[in-house]
Amino acid sequence: MVVLGIDPGSLITGYGVIRQESGVLRVLASGVIRMQASRSHAERIGQIYRELDALITAFVPDRVVLETVFLNKNVQSALKLGQVRGAVIALVMNRNLLLHEYAPREVKSAVTGRGSATKEQVAFMVGRLLGLNPVPEPFDVTDALGIALCDLLRGESRDLVIPQRKFRSGGGSWSKFVTESPDLVIRG
């Protein structure tokens, strides 16, 4: 099972590819697609489509996962974000892949245990859960990995193996999935 998480933005789009095999999670690829602001919106949308298409060809995900949009009050930015999302969704449909979507709160809750977690906390937990050291930057990458992780954790949460050793700092509800081992073990 390979899951591609995408965090689309009008200038930076984060992505993360996670493989789950025999209950072990591993990051196959993660990074950002940066679009030049000087390019036309059509060129940027074409670039996003092409680069994600290449990523799908390379890693053959079974599912693509997005966050539903948190809408602020700016109509212009909603349109721009919508255009990038539309290109991503069209690609997913065009490649006949399954698309899952989660609300931002669901992603934060699945990854950190708290629906109101900050981006820093998501990044920290993504790094911990996936054994990434150093934790990748910028937040677009950890957000995208968190989105993919949410899908894997949600689908399998009843079979999740809670690690013996609790993560040392913090405590509270958002440490419940934490492990210090590089792989999070899930029973297939």
Next chain:
Amino acid sequence: MVVLGIDPGSLITGYGVIRQESGVLRVLASGVIRMQASRSHAERIGQIYRELDALITAFVPDRVVLETVFLNKNVQSALKLGQVRGAVIALVMNRNLLLHEYAPREVKSAVTGRGSATKEQVAFMVGRLLGLNPVPEPFDVTDALGIALCDLLRGESRDLVIPQRKFRSGGGSWSKFVTESPDLVIRG
């Protein structure tokens, strides 16, 4: 020269394919893609992509033409429209086609002579200019044909052959391109 005009919407997307050959304009195809509101937005975006992809394969346009968006104050509808536009633009880029965009005022002005023309006036003039009887409905179709027509008229306006016989009704500036013949003649 074949031009595809598209008027994307979150539920109805109009399209019109116009061929210009030896200075004669002819409609090759026009209609709407209706999306079922009951389907998910991802399915709808997939449908738009597939159907327009098939249209491009069938008619091999040299250019695709869109209107720039007139933004109202609804953020949710801006996002939805953005998603459909993003799918359309991704398709155009993916097929390596040239994309032209015009402001709504430019389209109305090119087709009717008045930047503030109503949809009825655009439909009426599109019907006249392209010899369509009856004029196709709904307005999504005539808007899409108007967008394609704008591109052809704008590019060639200096060589436009003004017909001898003025259109009888209306008068004023928006009758200047009118002909009663089924084809609008443009010097190649």
